Amino acid sequence: MRALVTGCGRRLGFYLCQQLVADGWQVTGSYRSERPELAQLQALGVELVQADFCDAEAVDRLIQRLAVHQDLALVIHNASAFEPMSADPHQQLAQFEQFYRVHMAAPFQLNQALSPQLAAHDNASIIHLTDIYIHAPAPQFASYVASKAGAHALAMSFARELAPHIRVNTIEPGPILFLDEHSAQWRQHVLAKTPLAREGGLEPIWQAVQLLMTNHYMTGASIRVDGGRALAVI
Incomplete structure (x- = not known):
């Protein structure tokens, strides 16, 4: 069977591609920008497709590439854009x-x-990666959080529309893997308000993906993978 992983060029998307290949899947990965990690995925046999998701025609080209793969049984929507709200209106x-x-x-x-x-x-499945902050939007990330909340609503709508043949679920990550630009002070601030008091790493997301891939009776579900952080922010 084949899986599509969007945003495969780094961090979580890169890791999920590796895990799926190790689990016996054929994998197609989409990416926006060239990165050194892509050579590693290509060496594993991952089919790589460049697609800027800000361009609807690029997404259509990705769809055309996937049309030949009648073994497609899993889609993981991992591609994401993130930055604070600009001060310039x-x-x-x-x-x-x-x-x-x-x-x-x-x-x-x-x-x-x-x-x-x-x-x-x-047991075909679609999984959307959203964010725990869809339930507690911060003003400085209003646009980001609003669109992630929209992704959640979209997933729930598809869960109803595509049942019973396709299951659609979401995963809401918390402080899984800090960005390089996060200062030590910021990391301490976040972890101090996270009940498990540690960075999660990428494996817990893969474990949630495995659950959603294999549990035949889950659709329209959302799984928080956040070390309990949502308890402090919601």
Whole structure:
């Protein structure tokens, strides 16, 4: 069987591709920008497709590439854009449009176009990666969080529309893997308000993916993987 992982070039997407290959899956990964990690995925046999999700035509080209793969049985929407709200009001709409394209419009295109292929297989699954902050949006990340909340609503709508042939669920990560630009002070601040008091790493997300892939009776579900951080922010 084949899986599509979007945003495969780094961090979580890169890791999920590795785990799926090790688990016996054929994998297609989409990426926006060239990165050194892509050579490693290519060496593993991952089919790589460049696609800027801000461009609807690029998403259509990805769909066309996937059309030949009648073994497609899993889609993981991992591609993400993230930055604080710009202080320049003229840039804020452009930011919102970018987040909307990456987190909502492109997944909508993919789900709509790929659902006939997915429905041909027993236990086909779509998984959207969202964020625990969809339940407690911070003003400085308003556009990002709003589009991630939209991705959640989109997933729930598809869960109803595509049942019983395709299951659609979401995973809500918390402090899984800090960014390089996060200072030691910021990391301490976040972990102090996380009940398990540690960075999660990428493996807990893979474990949640495995659950959603294999449990035949889960659709329209959301799994928080956050060390309990949502308890402090919601």
